[in-house]
Amino acid sequence: MNLKGMSVSLLMFSSLLVMNVTNAQVKEEKINIVDRFADVQVLRYDIEGFDKLSLSQKKLVYYLAQAGLSGRDIIYDQNNAFNLEIRSCLEGIITNYKGDKTSDNWNDVVLYAKRVWFSNGIHHHYGMDKIEPTFPKEYFQILMKETESSLSREALSVMFDNSLDAKRKVKDAARDMVVASANNFYGEGVTQEMAEKFYASKTIKGDEHPVEIGLNSTLVLKDGKLVEEKWMSGGKYGIAIDQIIYWLKQATTVAENETQKASLLKLIEFYTTGDLKVWDEYAILWASSTKGDIDWINGFIETYGDALGRKGSYESIVQITDFEASKQMSVLAENVQWFEDHSAILPEHKKKNVKGVSYKVVQVASESGDASPATPIGVNLPNNNWIREEHGSKSVSLGNLIGAYGKAGGDEIVVEFANDEKEIELAKKYAGKASKMHTALHEVIGHASGQINKGVGQPAETLKNYASTLEEARADLVGLYYIMDPKLIELGLIPSKEVGVAEYDGYIRNGLLTQLQRLDLGKQVEEEHMQNRQIVAAWVFEKGMKDNVIEKIVRDGKTFYDIKDYDKLRILFGDLLREIQRITSEGDYQAGKNLVENYGVKVNQDIHKEVLKRVEPLNLAPYNGFVNPIFKVVKNEKNEIEDIVIENNQTFEEQMLYYGKMYHFLK
Ligand SMILES: [Zn+2]
Secondary structure, eight states: OOTTHHHHHHHHHHGGGTTSHHHHHHHHHHEEEEEEEEEEEEEOOOOGGGSSSSSSHHHHHHHHHHHHHHHHHHHHHHOOHHHHHEEEEEHHHHOOOSOOOHHHHHHHHHHHHHHHHHTTSSBOOOBBBBBBOOOOOOHHHHHHHHHOOOOOOOHHHHHHHTTTOBBBBBOTTTSSSHHHHHHHHSTTTOOOOHHHHHHHHHHHHTTTOOTTTTTTTEEEEEEEEEEEESTTTSSSHHHHHHHHHHHHHHHHTOOOOOOHHHHHHHHHHHHHOOHHHHHHHHHHHHHHHOOEEEEEEEEOOOOOOTSSSSOOEEEEEEEEHHHHHHOOOOOHHTHHHHHHHHHSSSSGGGGGGGOEEEEEEEEEEEEEEETTTOOOEEEEEOOOOOHHHHOOOOEEHHHHHHOOOOOOOOOOOHHHHSSEEEEEEHHHHHHHHHHHHHHHHIIITTTOOOOOTTTTHHHHHGGGHHHHHHHHHHHHHHHHHHOOOHHHHTSSSOSSTTHHHHHHHHHHHHHHHHGGGOOOTOOOSSSSHHHHHHHHHHHHHHTTTTGSSSEEETTTTTEEESSOOOOOOOOHHHHHHHHHHHHHHOHHHHHHHHHIIIIOOOOHHHHEEEHHHHHHHHHHHHHEEEEOOOEEEEETTTTTTEEEEEEOOOOOOHHHHHHHTOOOOOO
């Protein structure tokens, strides 16, 4: 699970880190903005202390980064069958075109290419709608001719014809979500019904240790029969996977300890065999490998890209522990049982032994695939539930990325949407801290909490397409419930209750107003994290109405929500948490569906219009992403690696062209 959706709400409060400095200093701090186009902003992050690592550790980071980048092409192909072809064509044009580079048309082609790079394909990375070229097809064809770049007729049609492959993932219960989705997880002619039946037949009833069925394959029709094309060495994506394996093997030679080495070897075995049982064995080893300073995520991980929630998008993150910040967070993990015992959920849904939650703040050293350029800011893995229950999970907060947001953000949005001076003041003072604390609670306590009743299936089976929204809501609610608890002050994690106040203000403001800025007018809320935040905010607003817990105020045609009673609001968060835990524990599909459909999906059009109007003059980038630092290998005369140093000066375009050349393994 990841916290991708959190990034924007975080951005809103982020400038708080540089709040008390002069404008000149703020400008100085903002130099980490690398590019700004369309609705995105690209930032640069630093890896502090990289030079203090041992040579062997530096090598490990480097090899893992190479492994991660080697699979970069996979995500493009997973997202859409024409992505790689279109990307190569665009890169050919941008690299080789010698003609007029001052025209609007040319700028629009470059803009389109940047948007494709940012989204790992031709669909918006978050909204999933196809990105429309703003230049004429004829102009593009001239560029292709002059640069000897080529594109199949189908790819050209998909690029320019709005009706084709319109949306990467369609989540709409009224449609055939497999057929309607433009992603490439299911082959030509495969329908949702066929896929669901196929995977239902693979599900072993009563299996207490189920694999993540369907995670690493494309489901295709061959001679009228459904078969899985596995993503493995010798199989689909084999050429890129062989490169990943090569670098992982290098990494085993410099592993920090035996567990780390064993898990790297298991990952290689998984990529070699495509066996999901091996993937689980790897996940167990990886989850228990907590001793090293270097860690990684590599594989087919999150299933958000697939409407049926089965297919894992390729992803890699290489991490270095941030020791100081992690110390504070380990306090939470040490007290996880206290939090479970005191939670608002029903006693029968509480875990008697909450297991092995590890929470770390890390520094990202390199990202690829699903995690790049747009990135999560927190990750909790592995995803397989029984492994989490029996062997624990690892939870990390990507500290240096959060820090980079902090340097790039602005507080304009808080000022615009906060109801009063007190709210603005608390946001300035505590929102950054509050957001970090909430993230930590969400990951460490939230996802680990609660148990499923005996005999009830995993949420993916029982709650189906509502499972991830409800899971995110559950974890968020645990965080909201506890951020107001004196226990956090007692543990020395936050200085005062005002941190909780700032979080409540920000959460309600975001869930009912500001997050709508990311949605086009007329659209419903589809993304899981956004749905979850709207459910939580809208539900407590409605349930608290009779006691005026949150007051809706309209002033000069602008809407504000003012929290009148924080203690009652906390109780309401607890009430909703208890209900969502019940839904999860009992697998109550109907109740889950009602909650999501009634509170999470629909948007009040007047409010939406108002939000967009208020946000417009602020010229904010709703989405953020990052370029990676580049590792340079320094060799001695015997051709041995003597040192690895960081170069961190590529522009976004330079980096994308560089990656496109260096790690282009798939056709
Ligand atoms: Zn989560």
